[in-house]
Amino acid sequence: MSDLLLPPEKRYAKLIEEKFQEDGTELQILNLGPTHPATHGIFQNIILLDGERVVEGEGTVGYIHRAFEKIAENRPFYQINVLTDRLNYCSSPINNTAWWLTVEKALGIEIPKRVQYLRVIVMELARIADHIICSSVMGVDTGALTGFLYVFQYREKIYEIFEEISGARLTTNMGRIGGFEREWSPKVFQLIEEFLKEFPAIWSEFEGLLTRNRIFMDRTIGVGGISAEDAINFGFTGPNLRAAGVDYDVRVATPYCSYEDFDFEIPVGTSGDCYDRFCVRNAEIWESLKIIRQALDKMPEGPYHADVPDYYLPPKEDVYTNMEALIYHFKIIMGEVPVPVTELYHPVEGGNGELGFYLITDGSRTPYRLHFRRPCFIIYQAYNDIVKGGMLSDAIITLSSLNIIAGELDA
Amino acid sequence: MALDNTTLQKKLIETFGMSVSEFHEQHGMLSFEVATNATHDVLKFLKENAEMNFNFLTDVCGVHYADLPSEKQLAVVYHMHNWIDNVRVRFKTFLDIKNPVVESATDLFRSANWQERETYDFYGIIFKNHPQLKRILNMDEMESFPLRKEFPMEDPGRTDKDDRFFGRTVHNS
Numbered sequence: 001m002s003d004l005l006l007p008p009e010k011r012y013a014k015l016i017e018e019k020f021q022e023d024g025t026e027l028q029i030l031n032l033g034p035t036h037p038a039t040h041g042i043f044q045n046i047i048l049l050d051g052e053r054v055v056e057g058e059g060t061v062g063y064i065h066r067a068f069e070k071i072a073e074n075r076p077f078y079q080i081n082v083l084t085d086r087l088n089y090c091s092s093p094i095n096n097t098a099w100w101l102t103v104e105k106a107l108g109i110e111i112p113k114r115v116q117y118l119r120v121i122v123m124e125l126a127r128i129a130d131h132i133i134c135s136s137v138m139g140v141d142t143g144a145l146t147g148f149l150y151v152f153q154y155r156e157k158i159y160e161i162f163e164e165i166s167g168a169r170l171t172t173n174m175g176r177i178g179g180f181e182r183e184w185s186p187k188v189f190q191l192i193e194e195f196l197k198e199f200p201a202i203w204s205e206f207e208g209l210l211t212r213n214r215i216f217m218d219r220t221i222g223v224g225g226i227s228a229e230d231a232i233n234f235g236f237t238g239p240n241l242r243a244a245g246v247d248y249d250v251r252v253a254t255p256y257c258s259y260e261d262f263d264f265e266i267p268v269g270t271s272g273d274c275y276d277r278f279c280v281r282n283a284e285i286w287e288s289l290k291i292i293r294q295a296l297d298k299m300p301e302g303p304y305h306a307d308v309p310d311y312y313l314p315p316k317e318d319v320y321t322n323m324e325a326l327i328y329h330f331k332i333i334m335g336e337v338p339v340p341v342t343e344l345y346h347p348v349e350g351g352n353g354e355l356g357f358y359l360i361t362d363g364s365r366t367p368y369r370l371h372f373r374r375p376c377f378i379i380y381q382a383y384n385d386i387v388k389g390g391m392l393s394d395a396i397i398t399l400s401s402l403n404i405i406a407g408e409l410d411a
Numbered sequence: 412m413a414l415d416n417t418t419l420q421k422k423l424i425e426t427f428g429m430s431v432s433e434f435h436e437q438h439g440m441l442s443f444e445v446a447t448n449a450t451h452d453v454l455k456f457l458k459e460n461a462e463m464n465f466n467f468l469t470d471v472c473g474v475h476y477a478d479l480p481s482e483k484q485l486a487v488v489y490h491m492h493n494w495i496d497n498v499r500v501r502f503k504t505f506l507d508i509k510n511p512v513v514e515s516a517t518d519l520f521r522s523a524n525w526q527e528r529e530t531y532d533f534y535g536i537i538f539k540n541h542p543q544l545k546r547i548l549n550m551d552e553m554e555s556f557p558l559r560k561e562f563p564m565e566d567p568g569r570t571d572k573d574d575r576f577f578g579r580t581v582h583n584s
Contacts, residue, residue, distance in 0.1 A: 070558055235467070248494055356470060
């Protein structure tokens with residue numbers, strides 16, 4: 001039996017003994033997590049330390065595994081949306097939209113242009129919220145708490161926008177098959193305008209605080225680097241891959257939701273270290289702001305949902321007065337909607353990389369199989385390789401720069 | 412010349428003959444089936460052949476087709492992506508549920524490591540030559556494979572809930 005199959009404590013006990021016999025060095029085991037301030041979520045890393053250097057580490061994940069794939073096989077399509085909320089809970093609207101896009105592709109529903117633009121706006125807002133967390137928390141982990149508190153009020157403002165759209169802040173459950181549940185109120189657009197007006201100044205100030213800060217640069221440059229080749233081999237996507245210098249972005253490679261209508265750039269780094277990841281995320285925030293501005297300016301006229309009575313719930317007052325609407329309402333709630341037999345993989349650019357839904361339908365009201373391709377899960381397996389041989393404090397900063405979200409890790 | 416699905420299919424049939432079959436295109440993505448013993452060769456060919464360039468293993472996951480005969484009840488699904496010509500491809504290999512063994516892709520793609528562990532964890536599919544094939548999301552002491560269809564989602568003895576009325580059964584007829 002290979003040693004790797006043993007629980008890490010037992011495997012390490014052997015290594016410690018060997019090392020002690022060899023030259024008298026005493027290695028130590030450190031539990032990083034499951035609840036450690038640096039993990040920002042519930043997952044564990046059992047690290048073998050030689051003084052302050054990381055000899056080896058092993059990730060133990062699954063502490064918040066909620067069997068979403070199993071639950072999804074037992075729920076009608078519209079009820080699965082709430083599960084996707086809880087994948088990357090820092091940017092729920094991206095997951096929600098990704099799910100609706102997958103279902104709509106399976107059902108062959110055409111989406112009005114206006115809905116696509118509205119979705120682009122929420123997705124980019126969610127991306128900004130996601131990147132705000134990651135970048136500012138990197139500041140916290142290097143000892144700069146001020147910037148974090150300063151920009152977090154703008155994440156709050158984004159959540160206020162989500163609240164105005166969907167009624168919820170963190171786990172948004174936003175949208176329906178074919179569009180949104182209700183028209184966006186003028187308040188939403190007003191809040192977005194306010195955000196676009198105020199946020200750039202705040203974000204410039206935050207960048208000014210850290211980007212050319214000597215202490216921050218010393219802590220992050222050359223730390224936790226990964227080469228482009230390794231990153232591709234490890235299945236990296238999203239900002240972590242682009243920091244290594246590969247310009248792969250799902251929004252450009254396989255455009256969805258009319259992303260081809262917008263003019264934006266894909267920021268890339270060179271060395272794939274923590275500093276590059278920080279810079280790529282910050283640059284992406286500016287690109288997202290650009291996309292939102294364009295979407296607002298080019299916003300087409302039209303309805304806020306597709307005309308698909310088979311799948312889209314009719315207005316409640318019609319249900320009480322109109323026979324047709326009542327039938328549709330009943331059928332949709334009971335999950336009795338026509339579903340073709342099909343199989344598809346739909347990727348979107350999530351906060352951390354390529355978020356893909358692989359859906360197999362067999363014509364019944366539940367998916368036959370639904371698999372989430374979760375970027376964090378795939379990225380996190382490279383972590384021990386990246387931190388090996390470095391300092392423990394560098395391992396902490398690497399962890400926060402990879403932006404591992406526990407919800408997405410475990411599904 | 413950019414790679415398209417037709418050339419891809421032709422090349423695969425030329426190289427692997429009978430081992431690849433059931434080619435079809437769904438939502439623009441070419442899908443096919445591979446004989447279990449050829450899986451590793453197909454992955455290697457798609458990755459390393461100069462014309463193929465499928466440099467990225469997007470996804471590995473399992474599926475349990477409970478209605479098929481037992482020698483092909485389990486399937487491993489691979490999604491690969493060629494970033495140069497921007498082509499995606501999906502292939503499946505069917506396994507016997509009594510002895511589900513397939514060769515691991517970890518020597519070609521390190522990203523396969525945890526994904527294969529996850530597949531093992533949920534379906535009990537053994538990946539030969541995998542460096543660390545143990546459970547990842549479930550606890551090590553677990554004995555069943557929870558994403559197989561026969562595994563009940565909730566305690567079957569529960570009487571306080573009747574899910575039949577809300578489309579919550581797997582095989583609702």
